[in-house]
Amino acid sequence: MATSTSIGSSPIPPRAGVGLKPEHYRDILDGAPEIGWFEIHAENYMGAGGPPHAYLTAVRERYPLSLHGVGLSIGSAGRLDKAHLERLRALVDRYEPASFSEHLAWSSHDEGFFNDLLPLPYTAETLRIVCDHIDEAQDAVGRSMLLENPATYVVFQESTFDEIDFLGEVTRRTGCGLLLDVNNVHVSCTNHGRDAADYLEKFPMAQVGEIHLAGHAEEMDDDGGRLLIDSHDRPVIGEVWAHYAAVIARAGPIATLIEWDSDIPEWPVLLAEAISADLILDQHGRQYGGSETADGEAVV
Amino acid sequence: MAKQWSEIQAGFAAAVRDPDLPTPTSVVCRDRKISTHRFAVYRNNSAVSLVDALADSYPVVRELVGEAFFRAMAQAFVAQNLPQSPVLIEYGADFPEFVAAFPPAAELDFLAELARVERAWREAYHAADAKPLSLTALGQYDEGVVVDAKLQLHPSVRLVASQYPVISIWQAHNISGVDERQNVLRAIAQRSEGGMIVRPAADVDVQWLVPEMFELLAALGEGRSLGAAAEQAGVATADELGGMLRFAFETGAVVAINV
Numbered sequence: 001m002a003t004s005t006s007i008g009s010s011p012i013p014p015r016a017g018v019g020l021k022p023e024h025y026r027d028i029l030d031g032a033p034e035i036g037w038f039e040i041h042a043e044n045y046m047g048a049g050g051p052p053h054a055y056l057t058a059v060r061e062r063y064p065l066s067l068h069g070v071g072l073s074i075g076s077a078g079r080l081d082k083a084h085l086e087r088l089r090a091l092v093d094r095y096e097p098a099s100f101s102e103h104l105a106w107s108s109h110d111e112g113f114f115n116d117l118l119p120l121p122y123t124a125e126t127l128r129i130v131c132d133h134i135d136e137a138q139d140a141v142g143r144s145m146l147l148e149n150p151a152t153y154v155v156f157q158e159s160t161f162d163e164i165d166f167l168g169e170v171t172r173r174t175g176c177g178l179l180l181d182v183n184n185v186h187v188s189c190t191n192h193g194r195d196a197a198d199y200l201e202k203f204p205m206a207q208v209g210e211i212h213l214a215g216h217a218e219e220m221d222d223d224g225g226r227l228l229i230d231s232h233d234r235p236v237i238g239e240v241w242a243h244y245a246a247v248i249a250r251a252g253p254i255a256t257l258i259e260w261d262s263d264i265p266e267w268p269v270l271l272a273e274a275i276s277a278d279l280i281l282d283q284h285g286r287q288y289g290g291s292e293t294a295d296g297e298a299v300v
Numbered sequence: 301m302a303k304q305w306s307e308i309q310a311g312f313a314a315a316v317r318d319p320d321l322p323t324p325t326s327v328v329c330r331d332r333k334i335s336t337h338r339f340a341v342y343r344n345n346s347a348v349s350l351v352d353a354l355a356d357s358y359p360v361v362r363e364l365v366g367e368a369f370f371r372a373m374a375q376a377f378v379a380q381n382l383p384q385s386p387v388l389i390e391y392g393a394d395f396p397e398f399v400a401a402f403p404p405a406a407e408l409d410f411l412a413e414l415a416r417v418e419r420a421w422r423e424a425y426h427a428a429d430a431k432p433l434s435l436t437a438l439g440q441y442d443e444g445v446v447v448d449a450k451l452q453l454h455p456s457v458r459l460v461a462s463q464y465p466v467i468s469i470w471q472a473h474n475i476s477g478v479d480e481r482q483n484v485l486r487a488i489a490q491r492s493e494g495g496m497i498v499r500p501a502a503d504v505d506v507q508w509l510v511p512e513m514f515e516l517l518a519a520l521g522e523g524r525s526l527g528a529a530a531e532q533a534g535v536a537t538a539d540e541l542g543g544m545l546r547f548a549f550e551t552g553a554v555v556a557i558n559v
Binding site: 043044046047048049050051052053054070071072073076077078081083084087106107108109110111112113114115116118120121123125126129153154155156157158191192221222227229262 | 302303304305306308309310312313314316317325326327328329332335336337338339341342345346349350352353382383384385386387388389424425426427428429455456499502
């Protein structure tokens with residue numbers, strides 16, 4: 001059974017967590033919801049001070065935390081931003097998160113920061129670049145990281161590796177773990193005419209320290225087919241829940257994040273999504289305790 | 301020999317930024333055809349998310365000019381100014397200057413200066429924390445010492461001076477009671493003004509200042525002694541200075557007295 005013990009001495013509990021949003025700070029601190037953990041986008045907490053740090057400190061005193069970067073640009077051909085690595089290290093030192101994760105993607109180039117997770121071809125050359133960057137990031141941040149599979153809208157003519165083989169080789173060479181985003185699998189597989197269930201069956205679950213679930217938008221492609229957009233602005237759809245349940249049935253409980261980053265709902269709506277994930281985790285032997293969870297009660 | 305990733309990436313990056321460039325030939329979809337529609341998702345994600353970031357940072361400017369005008373203006377800014385750091389808190393510092401030079405906004409002279417207030421609000425919100433001093437802290441020093449003392453302002457303090465009443469305009473958009481709002485609106489028509497944006501604890505405060513108060517804080521912020529700052533601000537009497545210092549301490553703008 002896969003667990004998150006490979007990612008450090010203080011792993012995120014194998015329960016549902018949600019992305020921490022300013023809109024919900026008061027609900028969380030006043031209501032003390034029974035929820036396993038919270039995840040933050042690291043870049044939103046890189047200011048010097050103010051309410052974001054005050055609230056995050058209070059949340060961190062009560063819940064385990066996962067630090068999820070969206071700006072390191074690991075897939076870039078150029079060098080990593082050393083100042084950004086230092087900022088990540090400072091956050092890790094200050095908040096001692098249970099986990100640190102980033103994306104198999106790039107977001108910065110000579111022109112600047114694109115604020116989007118852009119795709120890369122999977123080749124021997126990019127494998128070497130990505131592994132060098134992960135080695136550098138793990139050294140700089142001082143801990144092992146999880147690498148997330150991307151949602152993509154295009155593929156590259158130049159690719160010579162399958163995405164799963166590429167991810168597997170990265171974990172083998174760098175010792176990093178993986179963050180399996182089941183919605184990204186559904187989005188990418190639909191967009192590229194691939195079977196998501198087959199992709200998930202081949203995914204190296206032993207390396208997975210965390211799962212992401214999110215909602216996506218659907219458009220019609222030029223050829224009349226489905227084009228899915230990884231929008232994080234709505235509930236997780238049934239197809240993705242079904243894939244997730246199948247993954248958990250095979251691999252056992254794994255820390256699972258509900259991501260909802262725009263059109264942010266009222267807190268109870270987000271909490272209900274987390275409870276849905278907990279129900280699935282429950283069916284497969286969810287652990288109720290751990291060094292950092294305050295309460296052993298089930299949320300159901 | 302196959303293209304290097306650096307070369308492919310440069311082409312991809314350029315085409316995301318410039319919709320007039322053709323879709324990179326590397327980029328294909330399920331039938332192995334080049335897909336401009338698919339590629340447009342990346343162009344759109346990047347541009348729209350950055351416009352959204354500006355919209356979050358400049359809510360009053362946005363409210364005043366309307367959603368469509370604001371987004372068109374922000375889009376023009378984004379097209380010329382990609383963030384230089386993945387820390388988006390810092391993005392848009394140059395937006396007020398851009399607004400000032402944006403031809404369609406030329407008749408709205410006050411808009412760029414209002415944007416400066418909102419930028420100052422954003423900076424104050426994320427500024428380093430510090431504990432404000434109370435006025436009694438000043439009382440422990442003899443008068444002769446106080447004259448030469450330097451007051452260290454809170455790291456969040458931002459002073460904005462304008463030939464328009466942009467502090468009042470900002471306040472009018474952030475005060476919910478109709479009567480108060482009308483009062484502020486009445487005050488608007490008459491004056492140019494300066495203001496202080498400060499975050500003594502959790503909440504950012506936006507205060508309008510009389511010119512002498514503005515000058516006093518500006519001089520203190522430049523590191524002048526209290527005596528020199530009072531002189532520079534044209535403060536006439538000790539009583540007046542006392543009242544101004546009370547205001548400075550009570551708003552949480554002072555964090556240290558250096559004698």
